[in-house]
Amino acid sequence: MQNADIARTFNQLADLLEIQGANAFRVRAYRSAAQTIEGLSAAVSDMIERGEDLTTLGGIGKDLAEKIETLHHSGSLPALDEAGKQVPAGLIELTRIDSLGPKRVKALYDELGVDSLDALKQAAREQRISALSGFGRKTERKILEEADRLHQQAGRTRLDEARQAAEGLRHHIEQCAGVEQVVVAGSYRRRRETVGDLDMLVVAEDGERVMAHVGEWQEIERVALRGETKTTVHLNSGLQVDVRVVPGESFGAALYYFTGSQAHNVAVRKMAVARDLKLNEYGVFESDEQLAGRTEEEVLAQVELPWIPPELRENCGEIEAAQAGKLPELVTRDDIRGDLHMHTTATDGKASLEEMAEAGRRQGYNYIAITDHSQRLAMANGLDAARLREQLADIDELNERLKRFTVLKSIEVDILEDGQLDLPDEVLGELDLCVASIHSRFNLDRERQTERLLRAMDNPHVSLIAHPTGRIVNGRDGYELDMQRIVDGAAERGVCLEINAQPARLDLRDIHARMAKEAGVLIAISTDAHATDQLDHMVFGVDQARRGWLEKDDVLNTRTLPQLRKALKR
DNA sequence: GCCGTTTTCGGCCCGACTGTTTTCAGTCG
Incomplete structure (x- = not known):
């Protein structure tokens, strides 16, 4: 049993629990444990063989340590089998459809017996979905469209391929009047070997104008959503791009926030909360007063951390190293x-x-x-x-x-x-x-x-x-x-x-x-x-x-x- | 399910957008 197998099992269980309507924090605990295990350099199975205590790992307590050992020894997890009896595992696939989350999937299953992609499409075509409370005609149409798209959707995109798309769109946005800066954040900036989508950050006063300009890019297949400060587009290559416009005084906070990783952000935001501060993509705030936001350095200084290179932001020890003044001087x-x-x-x-x-x-x-x-x-x-x-x-x-x-x-x-x-x-x-x-x-x-x-x-x-x-x-x-x-x-x-x-x-x-x-x-x-x-x-x-x-x-x-x-x- | 410089109980990160609503739930990142 490899680390990736254990992580996948926990993520599956989290998906099923979420559809069941389990406590959201409990669900999060499984996902966070999965993330921890995936980020480990040592094999968990070797750690068990050596008799090491798994509860020393962050986010893994007595219960999850036992579940990992069960998985290691038997290759399966009774809790997962049990959850699979409550809701069919096929429902997990349905949550991959854009705009369909656990709540709606559960409702569709309970009300209409929808337990597969085919059943979902049929229900949509027969307009049984829009008849449900909370669902309307637009949602029904969208579900049908997205269900058809699911097949052609690629997984994660290799970094070098993402770079081509990112540089093209970045250049296009830079041509828009009033744009001061365009940066690609997200896993692209952390230089992961693959990216799920692109997160682009634009510093400009007039968000509407930028949103309209983005929509004119020749490589766009369609615009999935568009608001005043955020738009999501799908490129012909299949890559999804989120573009957000932020004011200059929030640029550092936004860059930090949208660079992630999520696990890193959550950990740092907890540090802000412990100091009675609020940290979001607009800055660091004490009640309503903005204390920082223009640069990443000043944002991190509010939680007494030095700047951390994006490549390290995976919540795999970089925060502790930063606190101890022991961040590595990375090779260039x-x-x-x-x-x-x-x-x-x-x-x-x-x-x-x-x-x-x-x-x-x-x-x-x-x-x-x-x-x-x-x-x-x-x-x-x-x-x-x-x-x-x-x-x-x-x-x-x-x-x-x-x-x-x-x-x-x-x-x-x-x-x-x-x-x-x-x-x-x-x-x-x-x-x-x-x-x-x-x-x-x-x-x-x-x-x-x-x-x-x-x-x-x-x-x-x-x-x-x-x-x-x-x-x-x-x-x-x-x-x-x-x-x-x-x-x-x-x-x-x-x-x-x-x-x-x-x-x-x-x-x-x-x-x-x-x-x-x-x-x-x-x-x-x-x-x-x-x-x-x-x-x-x-x-x-x-x-x-x-x-x-x-x-x-x-x-x-x-x-x-x-x-x-x-x-x-x- | 985890965790502890206020806590062994009661918290747990935060905001934009959409659609279906008359004030908000669901989804996403």
Whole structure:
């Protein structure tokens, strides 16, 4: 039972309880516990095996700790089965329809027996919904429209795709007269790997004018709602965007509020309440007097907190760290001195050795490492020892011509099923660094996959494990791994782990990067570029590193070349 | 269901928008 499974179970139970009309705070307790568990770097099942007390976790008391243990030992939860008997689980899907929440779903079920999407559509078409008290013709029509849309609705959008949409719309809004500033807040600003929607904040006096201007954007499929200060639109790409207009004196409060996360906001607002203050998107207030609101710094100062980087605002220890003056100084793109993972035309890259070097230099780097694939990856035209040695000679020749820039000799060597490497040790010994990774047999069980990676790290030539979990964002889960053992194993052996900066990989993910930092494992942030323009992906890797609390010293490729060579010695 | 610098009971974050209402409930973020 993984953390995500436990979190999902609690969220399901919360959904069912909500439809039943259970105490809203009880429902919230389940959701908050789910969030806590999802944000943990350690596996809850391991904590139970080690006999740790789960009630030390925030939002988890005696009852929820027992339920987690029940889940861990039996794989199911009687409370969930019980709730499922009270209301059909199919109702949860109905709450995903925009404008249908738990109360209305319950009413539709009680009054009309609606327990599925099809039953809902039929009831709407037969106009039985508008006959109910509290429902009207408009609501009925809207339900029908939204039920049809539900099928085509995408899930969360990858950050790089969201960036395209966000920048386009932001530019459009900036053209509106009277607009002083446009900022994208929400999970986009926190740099989560995917976003559910976009939250845009506009500083302007005339809200009506901005709302009208937004409605004219060419990429809009439809306007879902529109008020004086807030409008929600759906883009052709399927992405939902909320645009809000705020006055300048509230900009900091609004930016803070709409950046979230929700869990972070709730925690900070509680701190305001404890000081007899009210904190909302317009500012910090003592009775009716506004004490702060123009900047995030002055808002946070009212609850005696320093400014907290958005990437950390997940209520996973950042508030406590801020109070103790122990916030990390997060790594930045400017700290990066080189890129340690990229391919050339020798295998499946699109650019030559020399073109990659030139592109690396244009990034402002001091060095890059060329890491083409090894022979096992036949479809990528992987290198055998002889072809690798040819490339090494080419690199020597290139380095003699380059000034104040170094191309490091490397390889992305395949890790075979038994943990052996795909090239002989003697040729690996001729490299500056050896990057190893898995490209096959993703389906081994957890124990064997973990052993496989540990065996690979046993090879003294291995410097770095690339995309350690093999996951693809919105694509596939990583292979089964005991991450704690991988991280501890890397720490013992002096092996580094990669944050692969491809927006589709971002592997390690944030919580595992943080786990590695805590174990003292150095992280390389690398683009895995297969073309020169993909070196630009470095920013996504840096964002992910920041979400993992990494500082400059935690990152291998912030080092100068001599420091790097030293750090690579095992 | 959780939690404690006012509390082991009684609180628990806050506001915009919509539709169906004559003053507000439901939903969403």
